[in-house]
Amino acid sequence: MKTFIAVLTIFLLSLQCDRFQFGSNQTKDDQAGAVVTFLQGNIFITTQGKESKAKIGDVIRPGDRIITKLGRVDLQTYRGEVIRIKDNSDVLFRDIAGASRQNTDIHLWTGNLLVKSVKLKSGQNLSVTSPTMVAGVRGTVFSFELEKGSVPKVKVYEGAVSVAFKTSPKLIELNEGLSKENYTRLVKTLEENEVVLEPGEKLEVNPNLNELVYLINAKVATGALTGDELSGFVDFENGLSKVNAIVSPQEKAEVETLVSIPGETIQKQIDSQNADNTDVTTQTIEKEHSEKRIEALNRIASEAEKTGLDNEEEIHSHYSVLETIHKANGEVLSGAVVAQLGDIFIVHSTKGVFQLSVDDIEYVEYRNFKVKTRAKR
Template sequence: MKTIITLFTIFLISLQCSRFQFGSNQTKDETAGAVVTFLQGNISITSQGKENKAKIGDVLRPGDRIITKLGRVDLQTYRGEVIRVKDNSDILFRDIAGETKTNTDIHMLAGNLLVKSVKLKSGQNLSVTSPTMVAGVRGTVFSFELDKGSVPKVKVYEGAVSVAFKTSPKLVEINEGLSVENYNRLVKTLEENEVVLEPGETLEVNPNLNELVYLINAKVSANALTNEQLTGFLDLDNGLSKSQTVISPQEKAETETLVSITSETIKKQIERQNANPSEISKVDTIEKEHEVKRAEALNQIAKDAEKAGLDNEEEIHKHYSILETIHKSNGEVLSGAVVAQLGDIFIVHSTKGVFQLSVDDIEYVEYRNFKVNTKAKK
């Protein structure tokens, strides 16, 4: 499987160069980077072969990799994109936009991303790829999820995302057993399965199409892809499709917590790291700005919850599709739903009202037979 993934990664790089013009600007751009603006838990960054624990103010460069375990991290690029890498993710930043570099290319090996793009100009690109897929966006908010052994999941909250599979034109040249006619049919099948997702739509992937992509790359490695092996895949009509889905209040709230700080602060941090990479990051401004923006977002989420006017369990359950019991540290018990959580602050919509509670205010939260501890009991 590792060999297959590696091979398809090579294909995808070739694809992106032709489709999205990735790597078209070979001049080094010292401003190309993304700054860690917020994090929780255990996050590691690997840069130039060295792995370090992530901290606020760190600057990621093209080629750097982030691995999250029980934690998440928010990044903001020089161009202004905000990227949240969630728990249990393994992400490679193949390219990051800067002052002259036009592309941000994020490759997901596993995990879950929430991305908020800026409005891109002509020639600028933002893409998220997996070992079998490429998603290209322009000014949007979307999630991209990939569990090991499963097909990618994409959901759009704002704007639009184009999702497609592609193959390399070198496939015919290095495989004598594959006819030009069958190759052309294969490419046509894949290209016609490109879909554009809009707000409230999610991606549906035919597992056979994923299998096809892996098969192609495995067989290309052995120079052994034959017409017979392609027979079952050439007439796929339904490789990629889309379906309408509900954007839950919790999902909407999370997109609103994906806040950005001033571009001047991001640019100064990148410049500071360029001037003296070994210098301890000056993060006070980053922390303060992000804290203010977080508070504004959480306050708005709380106000929106209050406007809903829900004050009984049935209404809350219907609106949020869950019903939880929040056990506070002072012994008080609230019945309702956790609407949003960022950092140490929870927004709770209960039958007694809407509250902003810190992690120290909450002993644990129960959902049916599940219990989530927010801190170790004393």
């Protein structure tokens, strides 16, 4: 058994210290930060224990936490990464790249992220972690979702993402609940657990192993993990795998809306906040992001028009949804909401493709689509 303990010790220590060593650069760097470039709804930032409501131009620093309720927020780092935190998310920025800090390390407690990385240089890292998982990327666009009581979901739209379980080396002190056979299987699975996801692929996770990793990480620090809890886990053969995933037109459109503004504006905002002077730059952020949003929405609308879809069956087949959009003026459109950013909706209807403001729409109804067929005689 000591042999197996030694093997696991070496493996897990190397996993933690070398292969996925993100967010470890603690060099003081006044430029390390991310700027709020766009937001909707109620977004709250906690800095050194103090909570405040987020606004355009706020600078997020390493150690800050963001909680979104009915809202979402876009951030852009000093290095150029763009991060969208969606509704009902709880996110901790363990580290953020700056002029000298090399790492951006985002921890998702719950919720949904959409991340667009820049092309990173040697020694630079961007990682997203959850209580059980770590995803490391280089020049990519991907989503990372974690619902309470569920396994992490990772989906790649551009580039590649490597994903692995995040486990504690202290498992070796608490292995009395595992038989020798199961212990060996666990070691083998953890050694081979990394997968690399490419565009159009998503992560599949063994929920039993995910639960075990969660228990280890949550309880091992306090010595609360018992042998009895370990003994119930036997499904170790399959850890992580990947499958092909359909990328919907709505997902493609949302990726398109994840826009960035000039890096010098972001850098100026971080520098100006250091000097307690942000008004002028904040106005520039709002203007530049608005221009980029309009460009993105125009491209989305143009792509929708190119499909030439003009009846309910075709629209439903293409977007996998059919909706009734009730306009404030009483007009009713049948089609699908392709994208929504800020106060603008892109609607592909049987009457054409429209950009509608939120004030133009009374409400949207989701419909169960039925194809009428000739009645039997």
